[in-house]
Amino acid sequence: MNLHVIGANLVVKLMSVYREKTAMFFTIAFPIILILVFGTIFMSQDNVSFHLCVQDLDQTNLSAQSIKTLELDGKFKMTKVDPAISAAQYVRESKVDLVLVIPKGYERSLLQRTMLGDPNASVTITYIYDPSSSSVLTKMQILNAVIAGINQKMSGTPPFIRSAKTSILTKKYRFIEFFIPGIIAMAVMTLSLFGTVNLNTELRQKGIIRKLSTTPITRTDWILSDILYQFILAVISTIAMLVVSYAVFNVSLHINAWLFAFILLDVFAFVGIGMILTRFAKEAQSAAAAANAISFPMMFLSGSFFPIELMPGFLQTIARILPLYYVNEGLRAAMVFEDNMAALRDSAVIGFFAAVVFILGIMATKWEEGQ
Amino acid sequence: MTKATEYVIEVDKLTKRYGDLLAVNDISFTVSKGEVFALLGPNGAGKTTTVEIIDTIRRLTSGKVTLLGMDVMKKKHDIVRRIGVLPQGFSSFDRITVRETLQYYSRLFRCMNTDIDGLIDLVNLKDKTREQYKNLSGGLRQRLGIAIALVNDPEVVFLDEPTTGLDPRARREVWEVLQGLKKKGKTVFLTTHYMEEAELLADRVAIISKGKIIAMGSPGDLIENNTNYLVLTLQSANEKAFEIVRKMGFKPVLDNHKDIKVRVEHTDDVQKILNAIKDAGALYVGLDVRKPNLEEVFLKLTGEALLTAPAGGRGAE
Numbered sequence: 001m002n003l004h005v006i007g008a009n010l011v012v013k014l015m016s017v018y019r020e021k022t023a024m025f026f027t028i029a030f031p032i033i034l035i036l037v038f039g040t041i042f043m044s045q046d047n048v049s050f051h052l053c054v055q056d057l058d059q060t061n062l063s064a065q066s067i068k069t070l071e072l073d074g075k076f077k078m079t080k081v082d083p084a085i086s087a088a089q090y091v092r093e094s095k096v097d098l099v100l101v102i103p104k105g106y107e108r109s110l111l112q113r114t115m116l117g118d119p120n121a122s123v124t125i126t127y128i129y130d131p132s133s134s135s136v137l138t139k140m141q142i143l144n145a146v147i148a149g150i151n152q153k154m155s156g157t158p159p160f161i162r163s164a165k166t167s168i169l170t171k172k173y174r175f176i177e178f179f180i181p182g183i184i185a186m187a188v189m190t191l192s193l194f195g196t197v198n199l200n201t202e203l204r205q206k207g208i209i210r211k212l213s214t215t216p217i218t219r220t221d222w223i224l225s226d227i228l229y230q231f232i233l234a235v236i237s238t239i240a241m242l243v244v245s246y247a248v249f250n251v252s253l254h255i256n257a258w259l260f261a262f263i264l265l266d267v268f269a270f271v272g273i274g275m276i277l278t279r280f281a282k283e284a285q286s287a288a289a290a291a292n293a294i295s296f297p298m299m300f301l302s303g304s305f306f307p308i309e310l311m312p313g314f315l316q317t318i319a320r321i322l323p324l325y326y327v328n329e330g331l332r333a334a335m336v337f338e339d340n341m342a343a344l345r346d347s348a349v350i351g352f353f354a355a356v357v358f359i360l361g362i363m364a365t366k367w368e369e370g371q
Numbered sequence: 372m373t374k375a376t377e378y379v380i381e382v383d384k385l386t387k388r389y390g391d392l393l394a395v396n397d398i399s400f401t402v403s404k405g406e407v408f409a410l411l412g413p414n415g416a417g418k419t420t421t422v423e424i425i426d427t428i429r430r431l432t433s434g435k436v437t438l439l440g441m442d443v444m445k446k447k448h449d450i451v452r453r454i455g456v457l458p459q460g461f462s463s464f465d466r467i468t469v470r471e472t473l474q475y476y477s478r479l480f481r482c483m484n485t486d487i488d489g490l491i492d493l494v495n496l497k498d499k500t501r502e503q504y505k506n507l508s509g510g511l512r513q514r515l516g517i518a519i520a521l522v523n524d525p526e527v528v529f530l531d532e533p534t535t536g537l538d539p540r541a542r543r544e545v546w547e548v549l550q551g552l553k554k555k556g557k558t559v560f561l562t563t564h565y566m567e568e569a570e571l572l573a574d575r576v577a578i579i580s581k582g583k584i585i586a587m588g589s590p591g592d593l594i595e596n597n598t599n600y601l602v603l604t605l606q607s608a609n610e611k612a613f614e615i616v617r618k619m620g621f622k623p624v625l626d627n628h629k630d631i632k633v634r635v636e637h638t639d640d641v642q643k644i645l646n647a648i649k650d651a652g653a654l655y656v657g658l659d660v661r662k663p664n665l666e667e668v669f670l671k672l673t674g675e676a677l678l679t680a681p682a683g684g685r686g687a688e
Contacts, residue, residue, distance in 0.1 A: 008478035012464055012471070019466040019503075206462040211519075213428055214456035215479040216448065 001224065005217050009225035013199075014232065027233065028240045031187035035180065035241055038305070039249045042175040050139045053090070053099040055081035060107035067102070069150075075142050087128040097133030100143065101126040113154065176249050181331035182304035184241060184259075188234040188266040189298065189324055193291050195230050196274025201287045204278070209366075219365040223275060223358070231267045238263060258334030258343045265350045266327045272357030279364035298324045326350040378437075379404050379527055379558045380425060385434035387420050387582075394420045396582035397434070402527075402575075407549075407559040409573035411566065411665065417582040418562040419459050419531055425560065426456045426529040439526060452480065455520030459531040459562075461513065465505040469496055469515055472504060473522060480523035490518040494548050510541025517548055527558045534568060546571060566665035576665065580673045590665060597671055598663040603641050605631040605648075608655035612648050619647060631655070 017024055052070070056063050071078050081090050087099040103123055112121035125147065129136045152159055203209050212222070238259070245251045273294065281287030301315060302308070302324035308316050319325050330346030333339040380402035387395040395417045402408040410418045423429040425436055427447045436443045438450050463472050470487060477485035491497055494514040499507065507515065513533055520528055533549070534542040542565075549572050552559055563569055569576045570590045577587040586593055605612060608631045616623040616633055621644070623633040635641055641660055648655065 002481075004481055005479055008475055012467055012475050015471065016464055016466045207458060207460050208462055208464065210428055210458050211456070211461060211463075212479075214426055214451055214454070214458070215476065216452055216481070217479050 002216075002218070002221050005221045006225040006228065009217070009222065010228050010232075013225070013229040017229075017233070027191060028237050030190075031183055031237060031241050032244050034187075035183055035244055036248065038179055038183075039176050039245070042179060050076050050135065050142070051079065051096070052076040052139065052143075053079045053081050053094075053096050055083055055087050055090075055099055055101045057083050057104045058102055058106035059083060062107040062110050063102050066106070070143075070146060075146075087126075091128050091130055097130040097136040098139050099128045101128060174249075174251075176245070177251050177253055177336055178307075178332060179305070180241065180245050180251060180253060181335045182328050184238050185262070185266060185302075185324055185327040185331055186299050186304040187237055187241065188263055189270050189327070190295055191234055191237060192230045192267045192270035193274045193277075193295055194288070195233065196226055196271045197277050197281075197287045197291045199226070200275065200278040201281065201283065204366075205283070219362050223271065223362055223365060226275075227267055227271045227358075230271055231264055234263050234267055235260070253335045254338055256334060258340075258347070259331065261347060262327055262330050262334065262343075262350070265347060265354050266324075268354035268358055269323050269327075269350060272354065272359075272361035275361030276357065276364045279366055298322050301325075303328045323350055323353045326353075377404075378402060379406075379439060380408075380560065381435075381437040382421075382425065383435045383437075385421065385424065385436055386432050387417075387424060387429070388432045394582055395424070398579070398582070398584045399434075400577055400584060400587060402558065402560060404558055405556050407553050407561065407572055407574045409561045409563055409569040409576045410579055411563055411569045411573075411576050411669070412579035413564055416564075416579045418564075418579055421579070422529055422531050422560060422562050423458070426454060427451060428456075428458065452523065453526050455523060455525035455528045457513070457516045457520045457528075457530045457533055459535070461516035463504045463512070463515065463519070466503050468501050468503050469507070470500040472515065473518060476519045477522040482523050485522050485524075490521055493521070493551055494518040495544070508541070510537050510544055513537065513541070513545050514548055517545070517552075521552075525557075527560060528552060529560045531562050532564070533561070534563070534565065542568075566669070570665055578665075578669055578672065580669075585672050586668070593665060593668050594663055597668045600634045600636050600663065601638070601641070601660055602663055602667070603633050603635050603644065604659040604661075605633075605655040606657040606659065608648075609653060611651065612653035612655055615647050615651050615653055616644055619644065 017027075054067050054070075056067060067078060067080075070076055079096075081087060081099055087101050091097070091099055102125060106123050109121045109123045112118045127140055127143070129140065200209070203212075242253070242255070245253070274291065277287050277290045277294075281290050299305070301311070301319045302322040303319060304324065308319040308325070311319065326346045326349045330343050330350065333342035333346060378401040380400075382401070383399050385395055385398050386393070398417075398421065410421060412418050420429065424431045425438060425443060427438075427443050427450055430444065439453055441450055443450060464475075467475065469491065473485070473487050473490060477483075477487065491500055494517055496511065496514055496518065499511060502511075504512065504515070517528075517530065517533065520530070530549070534545050537545065546568065549559070549561070553572065559572075561569070561572060574589060575587065576590055576593060577584045578593070579585070586597065588596065604626070605616075607629045613623055613625070613631055616631060621633045621635065621640075623631045626632045633644070635644070638660075645658070
């Protein structure tokens with residue numbers, strides 16, 4: 001290993017990418033676009049509220065108060081429907097999926113029950129709904145829970161079963177905060193894998209590798225300079241992703257040495273894989289196709305975008321043999337849960353994998369021709 | 372003086388196979404220190420395979436190649452520090468300037484004292500030092516490639532088809548650079564399929580065809596030993612002149628649709644032809660009498676024209 005040679009290669013690669021502004025821009029922009037798109041989707045899921053149309057046929061103080069109560073629950077944004085029109089027609093014409101109808105006589109029945117203690121006094125609230133809507137059942141379940149709560153309160157007896165929530169985290173985290181480490185892992189993988197494959201197949205096709213084979217540079221020097229180069233790009237890209245995440249979504253994540261350790265291991269692993277692919281793919285296009293074949297399943301199966309627990313059992317088993325899974329888990333352990341032991345465990349797995357593919361990458365790199 | 376120091380390159384019974392294809396077939400030759408040696412042959416003859424085995428890019432199938440006293444199969448790491456190579460179809464990093472490229476390669480060789488400006492002067496790229504590689508023309512790129520091959524002040528320089536694909540002007544510019552190397556006393560191993568290039572630059576030429584060396588020597592010796600005639604060219608001659616020469620028993624050929632070329636064994640024959648043309652009132656604009664060139668030597672030895680001989684190799688020749 002020759003630091004002088006590694007440094008010379010690094011400088012040339014960095015100057016090349018710096019001068020190719022478009023490639024540099026998209027390298028950094030792609031993960032940021034993903035964060036902005038998915039972050040916006042997840043942000044609305046964190047503060048989920050449904051649109052609910054209410055038709056108050058009673059038009060009394062108590063019916064209005066009940067509607068207010070639903071609104072204050074925070075789960076619904078209300079739209080009042082004119083009592084003079086047909087609720088069913090309103091659902092069809094206004095493209096809404098649910099109208100809650102408060103019947104005439106609501107106040108009278110409520111007073112009969114609360115003031116006079118008449119146990120037979122009751123009202124029926126009607127849901128006029130469009131069953132083709134995917135979210136209408138969720139809305140009705142939430143409404144049922146709210147109504148059950150009101151009924152229980154009116155019964156005057158305290159509930160027998162209560163529930164209490166205790167988060168395993170010391171702090172409440174939003175989904176976006178679980179998502180960012182996954183995107184960092186995925187972006188670093190993509191950068192390293194495609195960066196290595198594209199650069200090396202291009203240099204091989206142009207004959208630059210052949211020229212380099214007549215200089216004192218070794219395969220190890222070449223791969224290490226590639227790893228260092230991809231690591232610098234990965235750090236720049238990660239910093240850009242974190243800046244956007246903090247600025248736009250006000251995330252709360254722990255930035256520590258583990259972050260850089262996992263980025264480095266991610267780079268080592270996927271530069272190694274990239275070197276192996278470059279060796280066996282004859283042309284740039286087939287190398288890129290092979291890189292796609294590896295990165296796409298990895299991206300979707302290893303839990304970068306969503307927890308693997310959402311997947312069927314056999315896919316979860318597959319996920320656990322993918323190297324990116326351990327980068328995702330390790331980064332989340334370090335950045336979200338502050339669990340150093342878990343991070344250490346995951347880093348050991350990905351570290352072992354990275355060492356193996358790095359050695360295979362060196363062996364696969366073809367310096368001499370026609371052997 | 373030992374044998375290893377007498378010859379900079381020793382090739383002994385070198386053979387290279389690609390599967391069933393025999394690219395280089397049991398060739399042997401030596402190159403002395405300070406010599407410019409050209410391997411001349413058509414595309415597919417085995418030139419690039421041979422040079423790439425000697426300069427350690429490829430591995431041989433059998434035989435032995437010694438470069439600077441070291442076995443190329445065993446001492447690659449030591450050899451590459453002492454040689455400079457311009458591979459066939461040389462290319463470099465698109466967005467790196469001429470000066471930066473030379474600095475990069477000198478750092479790979481750990482040559483802290485490389486005279487970058489001197490190299491730039493040598494290949495005449497002084498006004499292009501800040502130009503990125505992608506903006507250079509073919510001729511400028513080859514000149515940069517030659518400069519790169521010299522960053523480590525090599526003892527032997529390998530140039531694999533340094534002027535292929537260049538227009539005549541760019542080719543002449545590269546030749547000027549190569550003549551500069553010759554003056555500096557560098558040992559140069561050159562491959563080419565341009566006979567003018569070999570004739571102009573080389574001290575010794577090996578003619579290779581279908582993986583075999585078929586003749587070797589100085590350009591003058593090759594011509595002298597393989598031809599015993601002169602070539603008379605009657606420039607822009609008319610049909611009547613052609614007929615007269617033919618009727619005299621010679622075998623004239625029409626070159627470029629206007630010149631008549633005819634082989635003659637003695638200078639007396641030239642005078643006879645000119646007199647006959649004059650007497651008959653036939654016309655020609657100018658005339659040229661010269662010895663045959665390497666192209667004709669190659670034609671005689673192989674029965675094939677140098678530039679159009681069929682390719683027999685794959686990828687590299």
